[in-house]
Amino acid sequence: MTASSPRTAAGPDRPGRLNPLTLLAAAGSTAVITTAAGSWPLSLTVLAASLGLSAAGGTARRVVAAAAAILVPLSLSLVMLHGLFFPEGTTVLAEWGPGRVTAEGLGFAGRRILQLGAVVLALLVFSFSVSVPDLVAALSARGVQGRFAFVLASTLTLLPAISARARRIRQAQESRGLVVTRGLLSRVAAFRLQAVPLVLSLVEDAGTRSAALEARGLSNAGPRTSYREVPDSRLQRTARAVLVLVAAAALVLRLVQAGASA
Amino acid sequence: MSSPSLTLPSQERPAARRRRLLEILGALAIAATYVYLVLNQPSDITGGPGSASALIALSGFLAGAVLLIVAVLPTLPASTLVLIPVALVLNIVLGQFVGSTLVPFYLDAIGTVLIAVLAGPAAGAATGALSSIVWSFFNPTVLPFAAGAALIGCLAGLAARYGLFRRFYLAPVAGFVTGIIAGVVSAPVAAFVFGGTSGVATGAIVSAFRAMGDTLLAAITKQALISDPMDKAIVFTIVAILVYALPRRARQQFPFLRRHRVLAGKAPAATTEAPAQGAARDN
Known part of the structure; x- marks a missing residue:
C-alpha cells in the first residue's frame, strides 16, 4: 500500500x-x-x-x-x-x-x-x-474544511522560507550600500528598502501558487481523499x-x- | 419542454444564508461578551486568577472568532486564500520583532491590514482571526486576542472600501480610529485573562495609570488608547506604502481593488486597459 x-x-x-x-x-x-x-x-x-x-x-x-x-x-x-x-x-x-x-x-x-x-x-x-502533516490529515478527515488545513500547513511551512528570503533581501540591500544607523529616519528607510521587495515578491508568488492550486481543484466541492493514515x-x-x-x-x-x- | 429539474438544484442560496447567519452570530458573540465584561467588571478583577470573567472573555471571543472564520473562509477566492498564509507570516515575523523591543507598539497586524485592503472586510476579518489561532502555535498568549484582530481586519477593509486609502493622508487617520475601537475591545482580554500586558513597555504605561489609582481595566484601557491608535496609524501607513508599490499586474488579481476603486488614480480596469491596448496596436 x-x-x-x-x-x-x-x-x-x-x-x-x-x-x-x-x-x-x-x-x-x-x-x-x-x-x-x-x-x-x-x-x-x-x-x-x-x-x-x-x-x-x-x-x-x-x-x-x-x-x-x-x-x-x-x-x-x-x-x-x-x-x-x-x-x-x-x-x-x-x-x-x-x-x-x-x-x-x-x-x-x-x-x-x-x-x-x-x-x-x-x-x-x-x-x-x-506532527503537522498528521494534524492536517486528522482535521480534514473530521470534516474541517481543507481550506483551514491549507492555511495552517502553509503558514507553518512558509515561516522558515520567508524568514530566509527576508535575510537574503537584507544581504542584497547591504551589498548595494544599505547601512542602518541608530537614527529613526535611517531605520525607517531601511525598513522600507527591505519590506517593499519582500512583500512584492510574496504577492507575486501567491499569484502563481493560486493559479496552480486552482488548476488542481482547490475550490471544487466534494469529498477529498487523504493518502495519509492517522492512527486512532x-x-x-x-x-x-x-x-x-x-x-x-x-x-x-x-x-x-x-x-x-x- | 424545458424542465428545470434537468439540472441539479442550486445549493448556493441556503449555503449563503447559513454563512450570513454564522457571520452575524460571530459578531454578536463578540459584542455580547464585551458588553457583559464591561458591565460586570469591577467586582471580581482582583478576585484572583481563574475568575469567571477570564473564562467568559476567552470562550466568548474565541467562539465569535471561530464562527467568523467558518462563515468567511469558504467564500474567499483562491487568490485571496493563498495570500492569507503570507499575511500570517508577515504578522508573526514583524510582530515578534517589535514585541521584543522596548517600544510600546505591536505592529502585528501589517499582514491582516494588507489583506483587508486588497480583498475586503470579510477576508480581513478571517485573516485576523486565523492569524491569532495559527500564531498561538508558537505563542499561546495571542489566542484570546482573536476577536480584536478580526475587528481590525474588518475595519481596515471597510476603510479601504469607502475610499480612505485613495488619499495618502487619510490612511493614518483611518488607522487611528481603528486603533481606538480595537484597543477598547482588546483591553478586557488583557485585564481579565492576563491581569496586565505582555510587554514591558506597555506594562510601564499601565503602571503609571495604576499609580494614579485607576482600576486595572481602566488603566489597561487607557494604555490601549495610547498605544493602539498610534500603532494602527503606523500600520495603515506602511500598508498604504506597500499597496501603492505593488505593480499593476499584481493588483489585477484582486477584484475588490477594482470594484470599489480602493486606490487613487486607478480608474476601473476596463477603461484603463482599452487605451493601453489601442496604443499597443497603433505601434
Missing part, C-alpha cells in the same frame, strides 16, 4: 505516537481546567508535568526557549505592574515614592504568572510535539470525549460558582 510511509508503518510499534486530536484535546482541556480552577498548586503541578512530558519527548530545550521568550517579558511586566502599584492592597511591605509594594499585589502577580505559565507550557508542549483507536476516541466533557464541566462549574457568589 503506497499510503503507509515508513513513519505511519512504524506507528503502532511506538507507544508515543498518538492521534494529534487526542494531543490537542489533552492540551486544550488542561488549559481550560487550569484557568477554571485558578489554584496555584494545580498550576504548579501542570507546569511540572508539562516540563516532564517535554523532557521525555525530547523537545524540552525548544519548549523552554519558546516559553521563556513569552513568559519572561510577561512576568516582568506583571511583577512591575502589580508589585509596585496595587491600590487594592492593604499589607504594605515597602514604600518607595509613588510605588507601594504590597503582599496582595505580589501574590496576585505570582498566581497569574503561575497560571499563565501552566497554560502556555501545556499548549507549547502540544505544538512542539505534534477506540480508547483514544473515548479519551477525547472524556477530556472535552471534563473541560466543559469545569467551565460550567466555575461559572455557576461565580454566579452563586455574585
Whole structure:
C-alpha cells in the first residue's frame, strides 16, 4: 500500500505516537481546567508535568526557549505592574515614592504568572510535539474544511522560507550600500528598502501558487481523499470525549460558582 | 419542454444564508461578551486568577472568532486564500520583532491590514482571526486576542472600501480610529485573562495609570488608547506604502481593488486597459 510511509508503518510499534486530536484535546482541556480552577498548586503541578512530558519527548530545550521568550517579558511586566502599584492592597511591605509594594499585589502577580505559565507550557508542549502533516490529515478527515488545513500547513511551512528570503533581501540591500544607523529616519528607510521587495515578491508568488492550486481543484466541492493514515483507536476516541466533557464541566462549574457568589 | 429539474438544484442560496447567519452570530458573540465584561467588571478583577470573567472573555471571543472564520473562509477566492498564509507570516515575523523591543507598539497586524485592503472586510476579518489561532502555535498568549484582530481586519477593509486609502493622508487617520475601537475591545482580554500586558513597555504605561489609582481595566484601557491608535496609524501607513508599490499586474488579481476603486488614480480596469491596448496596436 503506497499510503503507509515508513513513519505511519512504524506507528503502532511506538507507544508515543498518538492521534494529534487526542494531543490537542489533552492540551486544550488542561488549559481550560487550569484557568477554571485558578489554584496555584494545580498550576504548579501542570507546569511540572508539562516540563516532564517535554523532557521525555525530547523537545524540552525548544519548549523552554519558546516559553521563556513569552513568559519572561510577561512576568516582568506583571511583577512591575502589580508589585509596585496595587491600590487594592492593604499589607504594605515597602514604600518607595509613588510605588507601594504590597503582599496582595505580589501574590496576585505570582498566581497569574503561575497560571499563565501552566497554560502556555501545556499548549507549547502540544505544538512542539505534534506532527503537522498528521494534524492536517486528522482535521480534514473530521470534516474541517481543507481550506483551514491549507492555511495552517502553509503558514507553518512558509515561516522558515520567508524568514530566509527576508535575510537574503537584507544581504542584497547591504551589498548595494544599505547601512542602518541608530537614527529613526535611517531605520525607517531601511525598513522600507527591505519590506517593499519582500512583500512584492510574496504577492507575486501567491499569484502563481493560486493559479496552480486552482488548476488542481482547490475550490471544487466534494469529498477529498487523504493518502495519509492517522492512527486512532477506540480508547483514544473515548479519551477525547472524556477530556472535552471534563473541560466543559469545569467551565460550567466555575461559572455557576461565580454566579452563586455574585 | 424545458424542465428545470434537468439540472441539479442550486445549493448556493441556503449555503449563503447559513454563512450570513454564522457571520452575524460571530459578531454578536463578540459584542455580547464585551458588553457583559464591561458591565460586570469591577467586582471580581482582583478576585484572583481563574475568575469567571477570564473564562467568559476567552470562550466568548474565541467562539465569535471561530464562527467568523467558518462563515468567511469558504467564500474567499483562491487568490485571496493563498495570500492569507503570507499575511500570517508577515504578522508573526514583524510582530515578534517589535514585541521584543522596548517600544510600546505591536505592529502585528501589517499582514491582516494588507489583506483587508486588497480583498475586503470579510477576508480581513478571517485573516485576523486565523492569524491569532495559527500564531498561538508558537505563542499561546495571542489566542484570546482573536476577536480584536478580526475587528481590525474588518475595519481596515471597510476603510479601504469607502475610499480612505485613495488619499495618502487619510490612511493614518483611518488607522487611528481603528486603533481606538480595537484597543477598547482588546483591553478586557488583557485585564481579565492576563491581569496586565505582555510587554514591558506597555506594562510601564499601565503602571503609571495604576499609580494614579485607576482600576486595572481602566488603566489597561487607557494604555490601549495610547498605544493602539498610534500603532494602527503606523500600520495603515506602511500598508498604504506597500499597496501603492505593488505593480499593476499584481493588483489585477484582486477584484475588490477594482470594484470599489480602493486606490487613487486607478480608474476601473476596463477603461484603463482599452487605451493601453489601442496604443499597443497603433505601434
